[in-house]
Every structure is written in C-alpha cells, then in structure tokens.
Amino acid sequence: MLLRKLVSVLLNFLIIVASEETSKDSPKDIIYSISIRALSELREIENSYMEHLTNFASSLQHKVDVLKVFIDSVTYESNGGKADRIRYVSNPLNFFRLVRRTHEDWSKLITFIRDQKSVNVHIEEMHKLVNRTPNSEDMQEALLGMDRIEHFYDLKSSDMANGLVSDQQLQRAAQWYRLALNAISEPQNNIFCSVDHLSDYMKELSQDPGLPLVHLKAKPIATAVERGCRGKFPPGPQLVCRYNSTSTPFMRYAPLKQEEISRNPLIWLYHDVIYDSEIAQLKNLTRDEMIQGITDNYTTPGKASRLFHLKATDDDGGKLDKALVNRMADISGLDVGNTTSLARINYGLGGYFPEHSDYTDLKMHPASNLWYTEELIEEGDRLITFLFYMTDVPVGGATIFPEAEIAIQPKKGSALFWYNLHNNCEPNPLTRHAVCPMTVGSRWVLVKSMLNYDHMFKKPCYK
Secondary structure (H helix, E strand, C coil): CCHHHHHHEEEHHHHHHHHHHHHHCCCCCCCCCCCCCCCCCHHHHHHHHHHHHHHHHHHHHHHHHHHHHHHHHHHHHHHCCCCHHHHHHHHHHHHHHHHHHHHHHHHHHHHHHHHHHHHHHHHHHHHHHHHHCCCCHHHHHHHHHHHHHHHHHHCCHHHHHHCCCCCCEHHHHHHHHHHHHHHHCCCCCCHHHHHHHHHHHHHHHHCCCCCCCCCCCCCCCCCHHHHHHHHCCCCCCCEEEEEECCCCCHCCCEEEEEEEEEEECEEEECCCCHHHHHHHCCCCCCCCCCCCEEECCCCCCCCCCEEEEEEEEECCCCCCHHHHHHHHHHHHHCCCCCCCCEEEECCCCCEEEEEEEECCCCCCCHHHHHCCCHHHHCCCCCEEEEEEEEECCEECCEEEEECCEECCCCEEEEEEEEECCCCCCCCCCCCCCCCCECCCCCCCCEEEEEEEEECCHHHHHHH
C-alpha cells in the first residue's frame, strides 16, 4: 500500500504541474513542420525531454527500490497469526527492532517520500521544453502536409502506412515476406462452390439483360501539376549533353557539364557545379536564422500558406555568395550585377510550392498591385532563374513545368537554369513551374533571378 501511494502521489504531482505549464501560451512564431532543419531541432528537443524523463523515472525507481527493501524486511518478520506475533515480540531482539522501526524509520520514510528535490529538477527542465513544443498551428500545417502528399501522389492512407510512397515501395522485401506468410495461412476456398455461384449469377443476368451496371464513384481528373508529381509526363525528346566552354572565356579553362532539358522553354541542367564543402557552409543555419516562407496567390485574395523556411540575403553577401554568383555569370554568359540576393530554402513534411511564374505578366497583373513595383520598373522583369540543388531527394520534391510537361528530380550539386522571357522580352507561359510536395528526405535549394534590363543588349537570341 505504501509503495502504491508513493507512485500515485508523484504521478499526480507531475500531472498537475504539467497541466499548469501547458496552459501557458506557446510561442506563436515557431512553425517546425515546414522545414527539415526546424524538424531536426524539434527532434533534438525531444531527445532532451526523453533524457530528463528517463532520469525522472530513475529517481522514482530509486525510491521504489528503497521502499521495497524496507517492505520486504518487515514482511519477512511479520508473517504469522496472533500466536506468532506474541512469540515474535517475546524475543528481546525482535521487540527492539519493532520499537526502533516504528519510532525512527516510519517518520524518515515519510520524509523520504515527500522529498521531491531529486525529481523536481527534471520536472522543471521538462516544463521548459514543453514551452518549445509545436502549437496547434504547427500541428495543422503537419496535417496539411500529409494531406498534400496523399492528394498529389494519389495515395491511400493504408499505402502510406505500409511504406508505398509515389509508386516506390519502401521496405519491399519485408512486405513481400509478410504477404507470403499470410497467404500460406489463408484457407483454400472450394473452387467447385465458386463455379456453382457463378452459374447462378449468369442465369439471373440472362433473365434481365437491361440490369444497370453499378455506378462507380467518380474520381476527379488529375491536374497537370498532379500528373507531373506522379511521374505521368511523357518522356522528353532525346536532347544532348555537352561541356559548356563557350559562354565566357573562363569556361574554356574550366568547362561545365551541361544537359539540355528543353528548347521551348529554354532549360538547361548543369551537373557538379556546387561542391559539398560549399553546400555544408550554405546549410549551416539554425532555425532562428531562417524565416517562414509564405506564398500568396494574388489571383485568390487572402489565400496564403506556410510552405518552407527561407534565408535570403539582399546585400553583397560573403565570399561564398560572390563565388556562386560569378559561377552563374559563367554559366549564362551574362553580367549578374553587384548584389548577390541569394535565397536558401528548406522544405519540410509535405512542403511544396504551387504553380507560379517567376516573371510578372503586367497584362494580367498590373504593376501597381505588386509589392516589387519599383524593382520591376527600374530593372525589368525576371529574365533568368537559377535553381541550385543542395540535396538529393529520394521521393517527391521535383521541379515541374506543367505546360511543357517537364519534371526534374533534385540531384545534389546540380543547377537548373532557364529563361522566363522570350527574345522579345514577352513572358513565356511555358516557364510556369511548381515544386511537388516533399515526401522523403530534405530539399535544400539555392535560388537567384537575373533581371531583364541589365542584359537587354547582352542576352543571346535563341531560336
């Protein structure tokens, strides 16, 4: 009974204090689920919480062990009925131990039970960690991410639970092994009974040939973006791979691997253009250094979603930023200007970017309604987009061009490069693109755009 009361008192104390702590407002500016970087920090918080919880349990177990030793010793000496008790206290050693226990040990045990110093330390630390846990908004973003994965890739919840993600079966060997075991244990149906039932069904159908078919549940037709994310685009034309050694004089000494993805729109994929050491330096960010990336669909007022974590630099940047910008100049053969304006983006669970254009269609969306009006008027529209992939993405996270039916899976160290405008500087709608929801892995990208007016008389005219 004493042991049971001890455990009950300690657990009630923990529950009361925890409930008081969780009733406080959690920080509203922390959304973990939209980037892998933030989720890794949340995992670190959980590890700290579990460490304190383990130490808390160990402290409780120490108390339990001490009490069990005392209980076992008293129980051993207290067995028997009334005659045994009389015989027991008739022994001078026994009656002395009895008096000593009741006089000294009982009060010490109560003090020992009430002493919470050894567990309060861990409880206080766990309280601090609870204040850093995701709030309801973060949970909602996580649910939206899971729903996005299920919807975009046309998956069933049961498939996701079993490891089937985007037509890729994870843990396939174990799945087939379990399936084979289940098949062995299944009872064998009598084929003759099945044949008899089939003949009955055929006879009934022949009596009413106008019997309507069962209406199947209508399934919405997949959009171009969804088809691209599911890998349903037709294979592209067999274009060429080459070493680019002509865009700038420097490229003659250090040509880069160029893969031609499309000629309309003009899209190239450069391989091995950003190195592991550079990637490690670019990704060396804490969550506090990044902001939430919120996309606004200006065609649907009030519709916005948190989709990723973003780190943007609007100044001249550091040595690495300048080196990367110079590399972009070598790839494109154009002058990138004095500023770097690089953006590092990390996508989390279900993180994606809806279909959009990097150019601004002034006919559809007058510049007076856009927040970057001044930049657009002074420097022109976004002529070129560079997209550096800093991680491999096993499943999901592809960059797709729905109108052109092109999909590019991120490959670490490569860079995607395309023109958003035609030769006459009119927007090319085929460059509208999207990012498929992240399913497995972490998607880190580096993004930069080049503006039109700086290159009006330098840009080559492509057919």
